Amino acid sequence: MAKSDLKIDIRTSPYIRKAPTVAQIMRNVVYALVPLVIYAVYQFGISALALVIITTLSCMLTEHFFCKMSAKKSTITDASAVITGLLLAMTLPPGFPLWMGAIAGFTAIAMGKTLFGGLGFNVFNPALVGRAFIQAAFPVSITTWTPALATDRFVEFIPSTLALPFMKPLPTADWTAQVALDGFSGATPLALMKFQGIMTDTYDLFFGTIAGSTGETSSLLILICGFYLVYRKMLDWRIPAAVLFGTAISAEFFYFMDPTKYPSPGFMVCSGGLMFAAVFMASDMVASPVTPLGIFVFGCLVGFLTVIIRLFGGLTEAVMYAILFGNAATPLIESYTQPRIYGARKQAKDK
Amino acid sequence: MDLFKLFKKNTFSHGIHLDEYKDETNAKTTRRLPFAPELTLPLSQNTGKPAKAIVHKGQQVTRGEIIAVADGFMSVPLHSPVTGTIKAIDIAKTAEGGKQPAIIITTALSSGQHLLTSDIRNDYLQISREELIQAVQNTGMVGLGGAAFPSHVKMKIPADTNIHTVLINGCECEPFMTTDHRVMLERVEQLLHGIRIAMKCVAAPKAIIGIEDNKLDVLHAIEPHLPTDGSITIKAIITKYPQGAQKMLAYALLGIEIPSGQRSSSVGLAIFNVATLAKIGALLPANQGLIERIVTITGDNIAHPGNYLIPFGTPLSFLLEHVGFKGEEASLILGGPMMGMAVRSLDMPTTKATGTVLILDERATKRDDILPCIKCSRCLQACPIHLNPSELGLLAAQRQYDVMEEKYHLKDCFECGCCSYVCPSNIPLVQYFRIAKVLNRERHLQDG
Numbered sequence: 001m002a003k004s005d006l007k008i009d010i011r012t013s014p015y016i017r018k019a020p021t022v023a024q025i026m027r028n029v030v031y032a033l034v035p036l037v038i039y040a041v042y043q044f045g046i047s048a049l050a051l052v053i054i055t056t057l058s059c060m061l062t063e064h065f066f067c068k069m070s071a072k073k074s075t076i077t078d079a080s081a082v083i084t085g086l087l088l089a090m091t092l093p094p095g096f097p098l099w100m101g102a103i104a105g106f107t108a109i110a111m112g113k114t115l116f117g118g119l120g121f122n123v124f125n126p127a128l129v130g131r132a133f134i135q136a137a138f139p140v141s142i143t144t145w146t147p148a149l150a151t152d153r154f155v156e157f158i159p160s161t162l163a164l165p166f167m168k169p170l171p172t173a174d175w176t177a178q179v180a181l182d183g184f185s186g187a188t189p190l191a192l193m194k195f196q197g198i199m200t201d202t203y204d205l206f207f208g209t210i211a212g213s214t215g216e217t218s219s220l221l222i223l224i225c226g227f228y229l230v231y232r233k234m235l236d237w238r239i240p241a242a243v244l245f246g247t248a249i250s251a252e253f254f255y256f257m258d259p260t261k262y263p264s265p266g267f268m269v270c271s272g273g274l275m276f277a278a279v280f281m282a283s284d285m286v287a288s289p290v291t292p293l294g295i296f297v298f299g300c301l302v303g304f305l306t307v308i309i310r311l312f313g314g315l316t317e318a319v320m321y322a323i324l325f326g327n328a329a330t331p332l333i334e335s336y337t338q339p340r341i342y343g344a345r346k347q348a349k350d351k
Numbered sequence: 352m353d354l355f356k357l358f359k360k361n362t363f364s365h366g367i368h369l370d371e372y373k374d375e376t377n378a379k380t381t382r383r384l385p386f387a388p389e390l391t392l393p394l395s396q397n398t399g400k401p402a403k404a405i406v407h408k409g410q411q412v413t414r415g416e417i418i419a420v421a422d423g424f425m426s427v428p429l430h431s432p433v434t435g436t437i438k439a440i441d442i443a444k445t446a447e448g449g450k451q452p453a454i455i456i457t458t459a460l461s462s463g464q465h466l467l468t469s470d471i472r473n474d475y476l477q478i479s480r481e482e483l484i485q486a487v488q489n490t491g492m493v494g495l496g497g498a499a500f501p502s503h504v505k506m507k508i509p510a511d512t513n514i515h516t517v518l519i520n521g522c523e524c525e526p527f528m529t530t531d532h533r534v535m536l537e538r539v540e541q542l543l544h545g546i547r548i549a550m551k552c553v554a555a556p557k558a559i560i561g562i563e564d565n566k567l568d569v570l571h572a573i574e575p576h577l578p579t580d581g582s583i584t585i586k587a588i589i590t591k592y593p594q595g596a597q598k599m600l601a602y603a604l605l606g607i608e609i610p611s612g613q614r615s616s617s618v619g620l621a622i623f624n625v626a627t628l629a630k631i632g633a634l635l636p637a638n639q640g641l642i643e644r645i646v647t648i649t650g651d652n653i654a655h656p657g658n659y660l661i662p663f664g665t666p667l668s669f670l671l672e673h674v675g676f677k678g679e680e681a682s683l684i685l686g687g688p689m690m691g692m693a694v695r696s697l698d699m700p701t702t703k704a705t706g707t708v709l710i711l712d713e714r715a716t717k718r719d720d721i722l723p724c725i726k727c728s729r730c731l732q733a734c735p736i737h738l739n740p741s742e743l744g745l746l747a748a749q750r751q752y753d754v755m756e757e758k759y760h761l762k763d764c765f766e767c768g769c770c771s772y773v774c775p776s777n778i779p780l781v782q783y784f785r786i787a788k789v790l791n792r793e794r795h796l797q798d799g
Contacts, residue, residue: 007679007680007681008680008681008682008683008693008694008695008696008697009680009681009682009693010682010693010695011682011693012693012779012781012782012785013684013686013688013689013690013691013692013693013766013768013781014688014689014690014768014771014772014781015682015684015688015689015691015693015709015711015714016369016370016526016688016689016711016714016772017771017772017773017774017777018369018370018772018773019729019772019773019774019775020775021719021775021777022722022725022775022776024775025725025727025775078722117723118723119722119723119725120722120723120724120725120726120776121723236727236728285725285726285727285728286725286726288726290726290727290728290731290739290741290742291728291731291739292731295728334742338739338742338758338759339731339737339738339739340737341611341736341737341738341760341763342363342598342602342608342611342735342736342737342763343598343608343609343610343611343612343613343736343763344610344611344760
C-alpha cells in the first residue's frame with residue numbers, strides 16, 4: 001500500500017451514528033396518520049378527502065414558497081409540512097369550505113412555523129396555530145358539523161365544502177336534514193354535553209360512530225396509530241400518557257364532586273378530539289418539553305386546562321387552547337424541571 | 352430501605368445499545384507483529400509531565416532499557432521497546448496532535464530482540480506501600496484504558512481517604528475493541544497478581560472485576576482462579592455503552608454515585624482498567640518496564656484484523672501494511688468509534704495510549720446535513736449523566752458557554768458521544784461541548 005494513495009478523512013468522534021433522520025421520523029408520523037385519513041374518508045366521503053388534500057397542499061406550497069423567498073434549500077422533503085396539513089384537516093369539520101382550509105394551511109405554516117424560523121424553532125404546534133386563526137376568522141363554519149356515514153358521501157360533496165371564497169357558505173341544514181340517519185342534531189358529543197346535558201355513550205366515542213371533526217372521532221383507531229409510533233420509537237409515549245392522565249385526574253375530581261353535573265373521566269378522555277390531540281398534537285416534539293418531569297407537568301397542565309375550559313368556558317374546542325397554552329409554558333416548565341444529574345444529590349448533601 | 356435498589360438491574364440508567372462489531376477479533380489469540388525498522392517514541396506518552404531523555408544519538412540500547420526517566424511524581428520513565436541504536440532525539444508528529452520531542456530508534460534487525468531481564472521478585476507484596484508505588488512508577492505504567500494516566504499516581508491515595516473496594520474495569524464497552532477481552536482470557540494469573548498489588552497500594556480489602564455480559568467466557572475463565580476468601584470477585588453487568596466509564600461502572604456494580612466534580616476515591620473506590628493491572632502483574636515481579644501492549648487492529652478493508660502485541664513507537668503505516676489494509680479513503684481512528692481520535696497521517700507512531708487502531712470507510716466518512724434541533728429528547732434519554740444535551744446544544748449555538756457551565760452542568764459531560772450518536776438532526780453535540788469546555792477553561796484562566 002502506497003501511503004500517498006490513502007485519502008484520510010478527519011472528523012471528530014463519534015464516528016458512527018445510528019438514528020432515524022428527521023425526515024424518517026416525520027414520514028412515520030405521516031404513515032401513522034394514513035389510517036385516520038382513510039377512516040375519515042370512509043365516514044365523511046369525498047368532502048373529507050378534498051379537505052385533506054387542500055390543507056396538505058396548502059401547507060406544503062407555503063413551506064416551499066417561504067423557503068424560496070428566503071433563498072434557503074426547500075425543506076418540503078422533510079415531510080413536516082405534510083404532517084401539519086394532515087393534522088389540520090383532521091381537526092376541521094368534514095364539510096369545512098375548501099378555500100378556508102387553504103387559508104388555514106397557509107396560516108399554520110406562515111404564522112406557526114416560518115415566522116419563528118422554520119422547523120425546530122416554532123414555539124407552538126403549527127397546525128393548532130392555523131386552527132386557532134380560522135377559529136377566530138370563521139367561527140360559524142368551524143362549528144358546523146355534518147353527520148357521518150351519509151348515503152351519498154362518495155359521490156356528492158357536502159354543500160359547504162365547495163363554497164366560493166369570501167362568500168357565505170351554503171347552509172347545510174337542509175342537506176343535513178335530507179341525509180341524516182335518525183334525528184341528527186348536528187351537535188358533537190361535547191356540545192351535547194355542554195349545552196344540553198346529554199352524554200354520549202363512551203362506547204360510541206371509543207369507536208367513533210359520532211359527529212365530530214374529520215379525523216378525531218375514533219379514539220380506538222387513534223390509539224392504534226399511536227401505538228404504532230411508540231413501537232417504532234418515533235413518539236415519546238410519555239407525552240400522550242401525561243395528557244390523558246392529566247385530563248382523567250382533573251375530570252375525576254369534578255366527577256367525584258358531582259357525578260350528575262360533570263361528565264365521567266372516560267367521557268372526557270374519549271371525546272372532542274382529546275385522544276387525537278394527546279397522541280398527535282401535544283406530542284409535537286418541537287413545542288413540548290424535553291425533560292422527563294417537564295413532560296409530566298406539561299401533560300397535566302394541558303389535561304387540567306382542557307377540563308376547565310370544557311366545563312366552564314364558552315367554547316367546546318378546549319384541548320386546542322390547552323395545548324397552545326402548554327406550548328407557551330414549555331420554556332418556563334423546562335427551566336424549572338432540569339433533570340437531576342448523576343452525582344448531584346450526593347454533592348448537595350455534602351454541602 | 353430503598354425500594355428502587357431492590358429492582359435495580361446491574362447497569363446504570365440511560366446510555367445506548369451499540370452494534371458491537373467484536374466478532375472479527377474477539378476470538379483471535381494475541382499475536383506478535385514483527386518489529387518495525389524504526390520506532391518513534393514521544394517523550395510525552397502519559398498524562399502529566401513528559402519523561403526526560405537520558406540517551407544520546409548513536410547510543411546502543413537494549414530492549415527494556417530505560418531511555419528516559421520520570422520527571423517528577425506526575426511522570427513515568429520510558430523504556431526502549433527494541434534493541435537498536437538511537438537515531439535521533441528530535442521533534443516528531445504525534446497522534447495526540449502537534450509535534451513533540453521524541454526518541455527515534457533504529458531497530459537492530461540482526462538482533463534476537465532479547466529482553467533485558469533481572470531476577471523475578473516474589474516479595475513485592477511484602478514491601479511497604481510507598482516502595483510498591485515507587486516500583487509501579489519505575490515500570491513506566493500508565494492506564495491502558497486510553498487516558499494514559501500514570502498508574503502510580505492513581506494508587507497514591509490521600510491519607511484521609513479510605514478505599515473500601517478496588518473496581519476493575521473489564522467492560523470494554525466501545526464497539527470493535529477486544530484487547531481487554533483477550534487480556535482477561537489469556538492473562539488471568541497476571542491479572543490477579545496485578546489486582547493484589549493494586550489492593551495493597553490503596554489498602555483496599557475487596558476487589559470486584561466488572562465485565563459486560565457479552566464476555567461471559569471471561570467469567571468462566573477467571574472464576575476458578577479467584578481466591579476462596581471472596582476478597583476478589585467478578586460480576587457480569589448489562590452490556591451497554593458507556594458502561595466502561597468510571598461513574599457508570601461504580602453505579603452498575605455497587606449502586607454508588609461518584610459525586611459531581613469529585614474523584615472516585617471520595618466514595619472509597621479505586622478504579623483500574625483490567626489491562627493495566629494485568630500488565631502491572633506481569634512487569635512488577637520481573638522488574639521490567641512497559642514497552643508494548645496489545646492493540647486491536649480492525650475495521651473495514653483489513654485482510655487480517657486481530658489483536659497484536661505491538662511495541663510502542665511502531666508507525667501506523669507499518670501496522671496497516673502487516674494486517675493487509677487495502678483501501679483508498681478512510682477514517683483512521685486511534686481508539687473506539689465513540690471516543691477515539693482521528694489521525695491525520697500514517698507516519699504517526701503508536702504510544703502507550705494506543706489500544707485500538709480502527710479503520711472505517713463510508714460508515715464514518717459519509718457526511719449528512721446538520722438540521723435544527725427538533726427537541727425529540729433522544730439525547731436526554733441517552734445521556735448517562737442525565738444532562739440536557741438538547742438545551743446545551745442550543746446554548747452552544749448561541750455561544751452562551753457560561754450558562755452551559757453554570758446552569759446546565761457542562762463540566763459533568765465526559766464526552767461519551769451518546770447524544771451525537773442518537774441525534775436525528777446530525778448535530779455534532781459532543782463536539783460543541785468539547786469546544787465550549789475548552790473556551791470556558793481559557794476564560795477561567797484569563798479571569799485568574
